[in-house]
Amino acid sequence: MKIIIIGNGMVGYKFCEKLIAKNPQDIELVVFGEEIRPAYDRVHLSEFFSGKTAKDLEMAPASWYEDHGVKLHIGDPVMHVDCQNRTVTSHAGITESYDYLVFATGSSAFVPPIPGVEKDGVFIYRTIEDLEMMRDWAPKAKKGAVIGGGLLGLEAAKAMIDLGVTDTHVIEFAPRLMPRQIDETGSAILQAKLESIGLHILTSTNTLEITGSDKISGMRFQNDQLLDVDMLVISAGIKPRDELAKSAGLAIGARGGILVDSQMLTSDPHILAIGECALYEGMIYGLVAPGYEMAEVAIATLLGSDKQFTGFDMSTKLKLIGIDVASFGDPFSSDAEVRSIVLEDRNKGIYKRVNISADGKMLLGGILIGDAEQYNMLLQTCKNQVVLPPNPEDIILGSRGGESEGGAGVLSLPDDAMICSCEAVSKGDICSHVINGAENVEAIKKCTKAGTGCGGCVPMVKDLVNHTLKSQGIYVRNVICEHFDYSRQELLDLVHLHNLRSYDEVLSAHGHGDGCEVCKPLVASLIASLWNEMILDKGNDTAQDSNDRFLANIQKGGTYSVVPRIPGGEITPDKLIVIGEVAKEYNLYTKITGGQRIDLFGAHLTDLPAIWEKLIEAGFESGHAYGKALRTVKSCVGSTWCRFGLHDSVSFAIQIEERYRGIRAPHKIKGGVSGCIRECAEAQSKDFGIIATEKGWNLHVCGNGGSKPQHALLLASDIDSETCIRYIDRFLMFYIKTADPLTRTATWLNKLEGGIDYLRNVVVNDSLGLAEELESEMQKLVDNYVCEWKAAVENPEFRKRFSHFVNAPEEKDPTIDFEVLRDQKKAKAWN
Amino acid sequence: MVETMNNTWFLACQVQDVPENGGVCVKVKDQQIALFHFARRGEWYATQNECPHRQQMALSRGMIGSQGEEPKVACPFHKKTFSLKTGACLSGDVEAIKTYSVMVKDESVYIFLESDEI
Ligand code: SRM
Ligand SMILES: Cc1cc2nc3c(=O)[nH]c(=O)nc-3n(C[C@H](O)[C@H](O)[C@H](O)COP(=O)(O)OP(=O)(O)OC[C@H]3O[C@@H](n4cnc5c(N)ncnc54)[C@H](O)[C@@H]3O)c2cc1C
Ligand code: SF4
Ligand code: FES
Numbered sequence: 001m002k003i004i005i006i007g008n009g010m011v012g013y014k015f016c017e018k019l020i021a022k023n024p025q026d027i028e029l030v031v032f033g034e035e036i037r038p039a040y041d042r043v044h045l046s047e048f049f050s051g052k053t054a055k056d057l058e059m060a061p062a063s064w065y066e067d068h069g070v071k072l073h074i075g076d077p078v079m080h081v082d083c084q085n086r087t088v089t090s091h092a093g094i095t096e097s098y099d100y101l102v103f104a105t106g107s108s109a110f111v112p113p114i115p116g117v118e119k120d121g122v123f124i125y126r127t128i129e130d131l132e133m134m135r136d137w138a139p140k141a142k143k144g145a146v147i148g149g150g151l152l153g154l155e156a157a158k159a160m161i162d163l164g165v166t167d168t169h170v171i172e173f174a175p176r177l178m179p180r181q182i183d184e185t186g187s188a189i190l191q192a193k194l195e196s197i198g199l200h201i202l203t204s205t206n207t208l209e210i211t212g213s214d215k216i217s218g219m220r221f222q223n224d225q226l227l228d229v230d231m232l233v234i235s236a237g238i239k240p241r242d243e244l245a246k247s248a249g250l251a252i253g254a255r256g257g258i259l260v261d262s263q264m265l266t267s268d269p270h271i272l273a274i275g276e277c278a279l280y281e282g283m284i285y286g287l288v289a290p291g292y293e294m295a296e297v298a299i300a301t302l303l304g305s306d307k308q309f310t311g312f313d314m315s316t317k318l319k320l321i322g323i324d325v326a327s328f329g330d331p332f333s334s335d336a337e338v339r340s341i342v343l344e345d346r347n348k349g350i351y352k353r354v355n356i357s358a359d360g361k362m363l364l365g366g367i368l369i370g371d372a373e374q375y376n377m378l379l380q381t382c383k384n385q386v387v388l389p390p391n392p393e394d395i396i397l398g399s400r401g402g403e404s405e406g407g408a409g410v411l412s413l414p415d416d417a418m419i420c421s422c423e424a425v426s427k428g429d430i431c432s433h434v435i436n437g438a439e440n441v442e443a444i445k446k447c448t449k450a451g452t453g454c455g456g457c458v459p460m461v462k463d464l465v466n467h468t469l470k471s472q473g474i475y476v477r478n479v480i481c482e483h484f485d486y487s488r489q490e491l492l493d494l495v496h497l498h499n500l501r502s503y504d505e506v507l508s509a510h511g512h513g514d515g516c517e518v519c520k521p522l523v524a525s526l527i528a529s530l531w532n533e534m535i536l537d538k539g540n541d542t543a544q545d546s547n548d549r550f551l552a553n554i555q556k557g558g559t560y561s562v563v564p565r566i567p568g569g570e571i572t573p574d575k576l577i578v579i580g581e582v583a584k585e586y587n588l589y590t591k592i593t594g595g596q597r598i599d600l601f602g603a604h605l606t607d608l609p610a611i612w613e614k615l616i617e618a619g620f621e622s623g624h625a626y627g628k629a630l631r632t633v634k635s636c637v638g639s640t641w642c643r644f645g646l647h648d649s650v651s652f653a654i655q656i657e658e659r660y661r662g663i664r665a666p667h668k669i670k671g672g673v674s675g676c677i678r679e680c681a682e683a684q685s686k687d688f689g690i691i692a693t694e695k696g697w698n699l700h701v702c703g704n705g706g707s708k709p710q711h712a713l714l715l716a717s718d719i720d721s722e723t724c725i726r727y728i729d730r731f732l733m734f735y736i737k738t739a740d741p742l743t744r745t746a747t748w749l750n751k752l753e754g755g756i757d758y759l760r761n762v763v764v765n766d767s768l769g770l771a772e773e774l775e776s777e778m779q780k781l782v783d784n785y786v787c788e789w790k791a792a793v794e795n796p797e798f799r800k801r802f803s804h805f806v807n808a809p810e811e812k813d814p815t816i817d818f819e820v821l822r823d824q825k826k827a828k829a830w831n
Numbered sequence: 832m833v834e835t836m837n838n839t840w841f842l843a844c845q846v847q848d849v850p851e852n853g854g855v856c857v858k859v860k861d862q863q864i865a866l867f868h869f870a871r872r873g874e875w876y877a878t879q880n881e882c883p884h885r886q887q888m889a890l891s892r893g894m895i896g897s898q899g900e901e902p903k904v905a906c907p908f909h910k911k912t913f914s915l916k917t918g919a920c921l922s923g924d925v926e927a928i929k930t931y932s933v934m935v936k937d938e939s940v941y942i943f944l945e946s947d948e949i
Contacts, residue, residue: 504871513896514871514872514896514897517894539852542895543852546889550892554889554892554907558888801850805858805863806856808858813856815863816888
């Protein structure tokens, strides 16, 4: 099959590149290009003025075409197409026949029929030659003007300033700048910005004549207004290059452009058209990304596969250095249902507007002026229909809790999110290349071409590279210790994947050496977090920290404390009496703890099983005061008694404490439930804190007391009990799966890129699509719960371990000594 | 020498009395000796039970493991670690602990005591 491509611009080149990459058999490619050099990067044309050479802008050198067997005729436009005989003839007289012909003739600048446009000193802004001529002319010019206040006109105006023509006017026919991309307020703020860099803006201004003899000397507008000008750039729009197609008899749109269908076929089944010359559904796409997509579709059509062009998003970002302007999706909300959130700061020249669906969930489009840093993220959020956070204004205001946006936003995008639209490179593509060794942006550019088009996605690519490296543990490998070359998270995945249930199995399968006091409790905790089996079983007892191994906290002198669970802090008189009796019988010091329960201190190891037997008989369970596990869910008395109480905070606290009891985590977890905003349960200092509202509950997460107190942050408001539990399920499970060892939720959140917004996206908006999995994993843990003290006292093998002397099990440690204190005892001071 | 006559292999317990890869405390008159079954290596070790850091009778409840090739035990109180072979403190400034030889015969575990230790 022989294919001829007319036009060697950006899209014509991309067609060749993409086709060759597919390694097709028996295909002959012939390219005719009118310009004197092979295709170059027109998008970055303006960089020609900041020092880039024609060579730098080249898409690929001439040798590339040769190396890939492409016959390239440059500086030789096609003059005639014979559709009947399927031949083309060039200006130099070369005639070639084709099986398929592809028009990629692009556009030229549209020059309005103003008298005098032919004068010297009047330019268009499209090719390297245009820019060379401007460069040669500029030193003689003092006063400049640009006709056209659109995207390209403003770029040209900026170029004028860079060329030294600092007194430059932008003449716009419409009442405001960039009317097709931004709204009125946006235009006004942009105008103020441009004026601040020295440009003069004339809107609602119609040019009637360009004056001067051979050379431009001025412009005359309506109302006979005059402006002295010695250099003018016309950038009033584009005009598709359809003249050749027209003379060949192809169907042309009423206002120009070669008509194509969704397969890029023209009215002749052997001729296709792509790029800026193609008219699809009444639209010329004046951007490079849709052109590349058309190239892709055309190739599919030629190779017989099924791919359709279905239109393309016209989101754009202006490349003016120093002034950010971007618009994406639907920048104007036409629908009455659509809600807009606007941030306007005239002082700083910032204007941001986002349009949001009526249900507050989807981003439909928006405008960014003065600060377009969020452009890529918002564009992707919009395109991929990522569910918005509950306070959508955060997406333009940034989170105000001091959390950095970081790159976490990128993480919330799905794998098939298009990061580089120019080159159609998805997030998944980039991440997998990073994993395969492309460890920096340059390497990614090389192997995926992402970031080589308009360049707008480069910051996102960078974020993705860093995040992926991090998640691969490449820069920050938090390896556990000398026995395991993995981070906690990696090891958790391995243990899960291979269904390992004992420390020894894990060490043999994934570690080396004999373990130590760092990896043993860590792995034991992972195993417990994953399976929630009795922690002393399967030989895991000796891998547990001393406290877990003996199901009690070791205290000064070598005695232990006994902390029965008292869910929500609620206890019956009968149970209080049992605690008193047990404490008396075993001579234990009793104290009400800071967690609303009772701690019995000073128990001998040997006595622990008997003490617990009595407590269990009275209905108590382990309080897990010794474990990296749920401690207490503190409650206030709530609506049952308190005159301010909105809901029954005690019942809810009990329900929650019983749900999560026994679950092992990277560190201990505490909760609180308050019955109203007075917050008597201090819920906001807990890992999760619930506060009653008129409509339901507010859920706060990641609070901490301890040496570095930190208030919990609001995760969701006015939710019902069931939703609240679902969110806590997800939150805790996500924490359990991702936190570093011995990291409380507060510290974990502080390290989590994207902070609370990211967490909210994961937990509430299910941005990672993990919610269901997290919930069911939690449910499994909940279902697997048994009181481990009950299991211990009932099993003679476990019970045997609770003795001080292996050869004298009845005897207590004779070195233990107490002192008297206020009618009770206390441990003897350290020596 | 006469004294050697009094050196003894003290019968501590049975193999099954000691948790694999863990320790127990053995009472020898009014002394306490920590006995460890390092099952991963098929080795047995014994040391004093008292941790020299805060004089806590706790080493038998400590966690064993290795640092490089060196077998070690970590005190449950403040995680000071000691070599099970030499008794040297591997994690800092605390003095060394005493170590004992262990022998296993017919499922019985013996600790070697010099005469002055009985
Ligand atoms: C008993 C109690 C003090 C009291 O008499 O009130 C207590 C006692 C201990 N706390 Fe606590 N904490 C107690 C409430 C608290 C609280 C207050 C609370 O929970 O409302 C806090 C601050 C809130 C928080 O955790 O965010 C608290 C922050 C700590 C910390 C620091 C945690 C941190 O994230 O910075 C530690 C050290 C650790 O866990 O690494 C700690 C550790 C300990 C240990 C386990 C230290 C140890 O290893 O011996 C103490 C053991 C007690 C025992 O043997 O049972 N304890 N501890 C309280 C038991 C509550 C309960 O019923 O379970
Ligand atoms: C200054 C400037 C800035 C821009 N900035 C952006 C931007 O930021 N983002 C964005 O997406 N887009 C931008 N664009 C638009 C982008 O450059 C075009 O969308 C893209 O170049 C279109 O590619 P094309 O191949 O269809 O057309 P072109 O690149 O115009 O290529 C067509 C080629 O065909 C040749 N040709 C025409 N007729 C014949 C013939 N008969 N025989 C042989 N050859 C012929 C032409 O000479 C030309 O070389 C910008 C354009 C300009 C000028
Ligand atoms: S504050 Fe310190 S001393 Fe008091 S109980 Fe907690 S850990 Fe022990
Ligand atoms: S008492 Fe053993 S380390 Fe402190």
